[in-house]
Amino acid sequence: MEVLRSQRKVVGPETVPTLPLYRSAPQLEVRLEDFELYAIDRLRVLKGLSDGLSRGKKPEEMEKLASELWKTHMRHQNISEAHNKDIISHFVLRLVYCRTEDLRRWFLSMETTLFRYRFRLESLDAQRMLMSEFNLPYKALSHTEFESVREKLAQVARSIGQPIPINDAIFFKVPFEEVPELVAGRRVFIFKGYAYVAMSQIVSLVVTQYRSLLSKALVLTNRKWMSTIQTEEKYRLTPIVESLSTSYLGPDYNQAKEFTEISLKDIDQVAHSSFPLCMRHLFEKLRENHHLKHGGRMQLGLFLKGVGLNLEDALVFWKAEFSKKVGAERFDKEYAYTVRHNYGKEGKRTDYTPYGCQKIISSTPGVGDHHGCPYRHFSEDNLRAALGKMGVSGRALDDIIEKARKQHYQLACTLTFEAIHATSCDSGINHPNLYFSESQKILQPKQSQSIT
Amino acid sequence: MFPSSLQKGQHQTALLLEDKRYNFFSVQAFSSPLTFPLQHCNPSSPLLSAVPTKPKHYRPPVKKKEGNAAKYITRTKAIHYLQINLSTFRKLCILKGVFTREPKKKVDGNHKTYYHMKDILFHAHDPLLEKLRITMKKAGTENERDDMLIDECAPEQMQEDSFEEGFNVDYLKVYYGKLFPHAEIFKWMSYGNDGKHLACDQSYFGRREFSFTLDNDVYLRFLSFNSLTDLEKAIKEKCPFKIDIGPVYSVDPAKRHAYAQGANNVFKPVERELVFDIDMSDYDDVRYCCTGADVCLDCWPLMTIAIKVMDTALRDDFGFNHILWVYSGRRGVHCWVCDGRARRLTNEQRTSVVEYFRVYKGNENCDKKVSLPGQALHPFLAKCYTDVLKIFFEEILINRQSLFANEERMDRILNLIPDEAIISDLRNRWHENRRLSTSKEDINKVRWEQLKHLLQSGKHKVQGLRRCVEEIVFSYTYPRLDMEVSKHMNHLLKSPFCVHPKTGRVCIPIDPNCCEDFDPTSVPTLAKLLRQLNLGGPNENIVNEWERTSLSESVRFFQISFLQPLLKTCKEEKESSYNAKIQKSKNSLTW
């Protein structure tokens, strides 16, 4: 962590944004305890945000959540110390989360989320200041230009429930590539390759910039970590860094550790007793149609891998089903590759990790797809029926449906777990494999008791 | 009959031929597989002139007849020599590219067709000939025999069925050999980097991934070629059933392992056309004429809609200009957006573009698949609704698909309406007019009008129902994209001008400006093209073989409407970026 450039230039105190861009590492002396404590505090914030996202919280709720989390964890009596804490904790976590693709991805998306909501809390002037710090070359739309597209802009505003732009509304005309999230949500008017971004939406533009900056920086940090820091700091920082990254992310369920492998003959039975609804549904559909589309194959396949199905068994399992529909030959030719791929035996040879709830919930199943989270993607009737089949009924069922309707999908899933296992589940469900292992924990002792 | 030992070995055959030449010709119509040793088959050989000669007149090959009599052979003689019948001979000529010749002095008369002796000799041992003989033998009937005896007087008496519809390797070989537009594909994939300009990146084409699916289901990925000749040679040699085109990588994909060793993986895709794949099987819940892999003219309009909607939006909204639409050979269409800007999009940006197009959110567990919330439609959706969807739905699809023809179909539509009262109201009305004597055609229209009227009439203008008519139309018409294909740079997509192994149809480009006229059932097929090749004689004016066939229209369209403008833009971009660079370096120098 050397300083690459001089520190940020000092700006007048009245407009100084409290939001740093973390362009360069600070030249500060940090006590080793602070090093760790600050990092843990920031991690709490990020973790809280990640939970909020997976609960399916709406932007406004997220904004509130972000500011609350920030206040509780990152506050400091001394303003400049608070600022330092912000910067130090960020750079420590950069170090912690730069080391693998998965860690980087998680950190990047959480930091970006944090940045987004903090940006929105800034004053308009501070926002402009930040914008200019990114050196964005975009000028506000001139009046004539504005008039020429005014009608369209109004139409877009109405379609997303925003107030209709008034006369002196500020719009920026930027290449559509710069604002992917606005494009994806059809939240901007796009014409001839340019998106017309309202001042209230400028956060997207800035966030994209921030994200790409951070993403590049993470790769660089990783390189540095690999080449020098890791060995130089072998006794001082490295242990801290390594423990930090595992302590908060939770296990990634890449290898089933607690339970030794499950075998093929048990699979139907475990599926019935311990699979969460999303996997159970996929499993049943697979047995029924002898086929799953790509999204479903990935979701179920990786889950099964996490559950402890080894590659040979996985191949046998998928082949047994698919060959009923497409024939064994075509399976070997077209599908076996992806199964091996999931186990890191083909292609890039990355060992893929099972999908977490957040990823499943935010997936977008289309026609013919069965993946996704039932609490989110099923219509209410279908969800009711599916839960009924699992043996949930009465009050519990209504509660679950209610939670799902309020978009608390993972809570709904937790309630389902509790209803089925007749115990409470305090940790909550945030990963289908967690559901599975919790369920096994409860069921297995019972089974072994009944045997003895 | 013929001694069976004839087939056993060359030596025996040779002996037999010398001794029993007479016998041999007495059964010349005999069509069993024969292998002729070459030395006995020279033009002067009595065997060919069919004049019996005694062994002592035999002359060594070098000293035989000279001039045209030695150089040319008539068709009848060639047929006899090769021991096949006329139609098989024709096939051979096409598959192997044997042309008729015009000798200055026609030894055997003016009305005959001549071939180069060399050509015939050359093919006498072709393994293909063996195959053809076997098929011929299978189909061997009296009338084949007649066929053989017909002389050259009726050359145009082509048998339509001499190339059966469908797909086979031999046809495909000819297709790649003579028709496939290698050069055009190369030009396209080079994006102007094959030029002499200093800004050209000579390694560009070589970093593009191709992948072949071969005859025996072998799947070759990460192939790369350095030049047109390389590409052409590989395609002709391997004769792939399917050619897929992948991204341009940072390094030559064939050597990726060498680079993968480094800690920071430098092997990654750097450029890729923005591609879309629309497949008819995703529309199975809104078409009743066929399912799965089949398409017909009643459901094809769904593809036309997709092309229209997407093409307009890609041009008007996203500002792309170089867009190629291709028939996928069976039941869908592919789209290649080739502008430089599109090629350089990141995965995230690609995802945002497909999301922009996505309206259809339903999966198998929700009835209502489209929901259009908000006070107004986004300008893009509003435009495609009024310009395309509504018209196609009301004018074409309602009737062609008989969307309201029976209970089940009506239920499907009613399921999309969230209001019980209206549903039962409509159900009653539709039940009544079932007995009405309106013709089948009209009943769909009548019912649709009723539905529209009921939903849009004043008293129902409540929240939630306002969008219902639009939602129905969107559900039944709006393009359904295979999102995964478009989201990632390294997804492969089938190359244009491939032949679909199941249908034998060529994946030809579709002109988006008249995509209404495109008829998937009448695109050139492998067999049709070979037949056309067969019909035309040699023509001096023709440079490329495809010009003789109906493929020419497609290749020309590809060249003129797509490739030329694209290359022009590429050139301009190259020049301007080069100039900018020069300018910059100059500036930095003076500074």
Ligand code: SF4
């Ligand atoms: S909440 Fe998670 S585990 Fe439960 S069904 Fe949804 S995705 Fe599966």
Ligand SMILES: [Zn+2]
């Ligand atoms: Zn059809």
